[in-house]
Amino acid sequence: MRDLSRDPTPQPGDQIHQPGHPFDGFTVISVYTRAQSIADGVLADASTGDLAEVSAQHFPGVHVAMTAAVFALIEQAVANPKHANDWRGVWHDVLHMSRACPVRVWQGGRLFRVIITGAGRKRLHTLKAISHPDETGRLCLTIMLPDED
Numbered sequence: 001m002r003d004l005s006r007d008p009t010p011q012p013g014d015q016i017h018q019p020g021h022p023f024d025g026f027t028v029i030s031v032y033t034r035a036q037s038i039a040d041g042v043l044a045d046a047s048t049g050d051l052a053e054v055s056a057q058h059f060p061g062v063h064v065a066m067t068a069a070v071f072a073l074i075e076q077a078v079a080n081p082k083h084a085n086d087w088r089g090v091w092h093d094v095l096h097m098s099r100a101c102p103v104r105v106w107q108g109g110r111l112f113r114v115i116i117t118g119a120g121r122k123r124l125h126t127l128k129a130i131s132h133p134d135e136t137g138r139l140c141l142t143i144m145l146p147d148e149d
Contacts, residue, residue, distance in 0.1 A: 012030060016028065033134070042067070043142065054088050054091050055091070070145060077118040077119040083118035110128070111128050113125065128145065
């Protein structure tokens with residue numbers, strides 16, 4: 001059995017030993033890493049490519065990603081010819097509001113609201129930001145819809 005406090009990535013067959021944690025005593029049966037979810041398209045990496053500079057401006061040294069649903073929301077807003085949206089501008093608004101105007105805050109996460117025009121009839125969108133370590137222990141931030149985990 002491995003010491004999970006030294007290796008943050010549990011492997012199938014590992015047993016969780018963290019008193020007070022809801023999964024204390026459970027055995028890991030499957031692992032799905034952040035890298036796998038990005039490769040599969042479940043998450044969109046915002047720390048590389050066109051959005052990397054905006055992500056680093058708001059969260060330096062943190063790996064930032066968004067769920068496919070948030071990606072689709074921004075994509076719809078940018079594609080709308082009635083609004084002058086671009087990816088970097090909308091992403092800047094999302095990350096800024098995640099820090100500046102939380103609606104509800106808990107350890108490791110927060111709900112926040114941001115105006116995104118052109119993504120349908122609704123202008124004010126509630127999103128969720130979760131900070132957590134990835135499989136290597138690196139600090140990460142994931143932006144998602146409120147009902148996503």
